[in-house]
Amino acid sequence: MPSCVLAYSGGLDTSVILGWLQDEGYDVHAVYVDLGQPCEDREAILQKARDNGAKSSQLIDAREELCRDFAFPVLQWQAKYEGIYLLGTSIARPLISKICLQVAREVGAEAYAHGATGKGNDQCRFQLAAEALDPNVQIIAPWRIKQFRDLFPGRTEMIDYCDAKKIPVKASAAKPYSSDENCLHISYEAGKLEDPTVNGVAIVDFGMSVSPQEAPDKVEEVTIEFESGVPTSVNGKKLSPLAIVETMNEIAGRNGVGRIDIIENRFVGMKSRGVYEAPGMTALYAAHLAMEQLTLDRETVHLRDRIAPEVAEMVYYGFWYVPKMDALLAFIREVQKPVTGSVTLGLYKGNVMIQSRESPNSLYDEEIASMEGGGSYDQTDAEGFLRIQGLPSRVLGAARPRAY
Numbered sequence: 001m002p003s004c005v006l007a008y009s010g011g012l013d014t015s016v017i018l019g020w021l022q023d024e025g026y027d028v029h030a031v032y033v034d035l036g037q038p039c040e041d042r043e044a045i046l047q048k049a050r051d052n053g054a055k056s057s058q059l060i061d062a063r064e065e066l067c068r069d070f071a072f073p074v075l076q077w078q079a080k081y082e083g084i085y086l087l088g089t090s091i092a093r094p095l096i097s098k099i100c101l102q103v104a105r106e107v108g109a110e111a112y113a114h115g116a117t118g119k120g121n122d123q124c125r126f127q128l129a130a131e132a133l134d135p136n137v138q139i140i141a142p143w144r145i146k147q148f149r150d151l152f153p154g155r156t157e158m159i160d161y162c163d164a165k166k167i168p169v170k171a172s173a174a175k176p177y178s179s180d181e182n183c184l185h186i187s188y189e190a191g192k193l194e195d196p197t198v199n200g201v202a203i204v205d206f207g208m209s210v211s212p213q214e215a216p217d218k219v220e221e222v223t224i225e226f227e228s229g230v231p232t233s234v235n236g237k238k239l240s241p242l243a244i245v246e247t248m249n250e251i252a253g254r255n256g257v258g259r260i261d262i263i264e265n266r267f268v269g270m271k272s273r274g275v276y277e278a279p280g281m282t283a284l285y286a287a288h289l290a291m292e293q294l295t296l297d298r299e300t301v302h303l304r305d306r307i308a309p310e311v312a313e314m315v316y317y318g319f320w321y322v323p324k325m326d327a328l329l330a331f332i333r334e335v336q337k338p339v340t341g342s343v344t345l346g347l348y349k350g351n352v353m354i355q356s357r358e359s360p361n362s363l364y365d366e367e368i369a370s371m372e373g374g375g376s377y378d379q380t381d382a383e384g385f386l387r388i389q390g391l392p393s394r395v396l397g398a399a400r401p402r403a404y
C-alpha cells in the first residue's frame with residue numbers, strides 16, 4: 001500500500017482526513033507537531049490516531065525551534081505583513097512541513113497530506129515549503145479534491161462519517177469563528193468575523209490577553225536584554241527563546257497588549273478579515289526596534305526598512321526555503337551583530353512605551369546631539385552642506401519658476 005504522512009491535530013477535519021486516506025488505500029502516519037497549541041491531552045490525541053487505523057502516530061515538540069529559528073529571525077527583520085500582522089501563523093507552517101517530511105523519510109512515506117483549505121494561505125505555505133525540501137513529494141490536499149468535497153460538504157456529513165467509523169469527535173456547537181493557536185499568537189477568522197461591519201474584538205473570546213479596559217491601572221515595567229538582535233533575558237533572568245516568548249506573553253497579555261483587527265490580502269488573491277493577538281511578540285518587536293535605534297546606523301536601518309516588507313511578504317506567502325530567504329537571513333544576522341543591550345518597556349492598558357535603553361554599542365552621542373553648546377559638531381559646517389544639497393533645487397527653481 002502507498003503510505004502518507006498526515007499533519008494531524010486530532011480535530012474533526014484531520015480525523016476525517018485520516019479515515020478518508022485509509023479509504024483511498026493509504027497507510028497513514030499521523031504527526032502532531034507541538035507548537036504550543038492549547039492545553040490538550042497529547043497522548044490521547046496520538047492514541048486516537050492509532051485507534052482509528054493510523055500506521056503510526058507521534059508527537060514532535062517544535063516550540064523551541066519555532067521561536068529560535070523562525071520567529072526571532074523574522075523579529076530581527078521587524079517584518080510585519082501589510083504593516084501590522086506579526087506573521088504568527090505564517091512562520092509556523094514551513095516548520096510543520098519540514099518535520100512531516102523528516103518523518104516521511106524515516107518511515108518511507110512518499111506522500112504528505114494536510115487539512116488546509118483550497119481558499120487559504122496555509123495550503124501555499126505547506127506545499128511551497130514541502131516541494132522546496134523534497135521536489136518529488138506527493139502533496140495530498142483533500143479540500144482541493146472534488147471527490148472529497150462532494151463527500152463532505154459540511155460539518156454534519158463529517159460528523160456522520162466519524163460516527164459510522166466510530167471515530168470520537170467533539171460535536172459541540174460551532175463557534176461564531178475559528179481559531180488557530182501556537183506559542184506566538186492566536187488567530188481568529190471565519191464565521192461572524194467574515195462580516196467586516198462586526199466589531200471583531202468585541203465578539204472574540206481572547207485566550208492570551210485581557211482587554212485594555214480590564215488591564216491594571218498602573219504601568220508595569222519589564223526589561224529585555226538582547227545579544228546580536230536576539231532577546232536573551234527578561235528582567236535579568238536568562239531564558240531560552242521559548243521561555244522568553246512565554247514569559248512575555250504572560251506579562252504583556254495581562255496588560256492588554258497585542259490585539260489587532262485587520263482586512264488582509266491573501267496570497268490567493270482575495271481579501272480576508274482576521275483578528276489576532278500576539279502580546280509577547282508585540283512587546284518584543286517594540287523592544288527590539290528601540291535597541292536598533294540606539295545601535296544601528298541610519299543607512300543600514302533605512303535599507304532594512306525598505307526590504308522588511310518584502311521579507312514579510314515572503315513569509316506570509318510561504319517562500320521560506322528559497323535561496324533569496326537564505327540570503328536575507330544571512331544579511332540580517334550580519335546587520336544585527338551590534339544590536340546588544342537592554343530595553344525597559346512600560347506596559348499600560350494595551351500601550352507599549354519605551355522607558356529606557358542602553359547598549360555598549362550605542363551610536364548616540366549626547367554631546368553631539370545636544371541643543372546646548374559644545375561637542376564636536378560645528379553648526380557653521382551646515383552652511384556648506386546645505387548649499388551643496390540645495391544646488392539642484394536652485395537650478396530647477398531658476399529654470400522652471402513655480403507659482404506660489
